[in-house]
Amino acid sequence: MKFGYILLILIxxxxxxxxxxxxxxxxxxxxxxAIFFLVISLKELKKQKKAEKNDDKKPRP
Numbered sequence: 381m382k383f384g385y386i387l388l389i390l391i392x393x394x395x396x397x398x399x400x401x402x403x404x405x406x407x408x409x410x411x412x413x414a415i416f417f418l419v420i421s422l423k424e425l426k427k428q429k430k431a432e433k434n435d436d437k438k439p440r441p
Contacts, residue, residue: 386420 397409 389416 393412397412400406400409
């Protein structure tokens with residue numbers, strides 16, 4: 381994901397996460413952020429494996 385998209389998503393969800401934190405539900409907001417970053421890291425890992433797989437297919441002189 382592009383950095384701009386990640387930043388935009390975090391800014392949009394900052395208010396609801398802060399609301400949960402103020403209502404003593406900080407664990408829920410932490411869980412949501414953890415899931416968000418897990419999804420991002422899985423996408424990046426998948427992209428990296430795909431690029432690595434394509435590198436292996438290229439013939440070496």
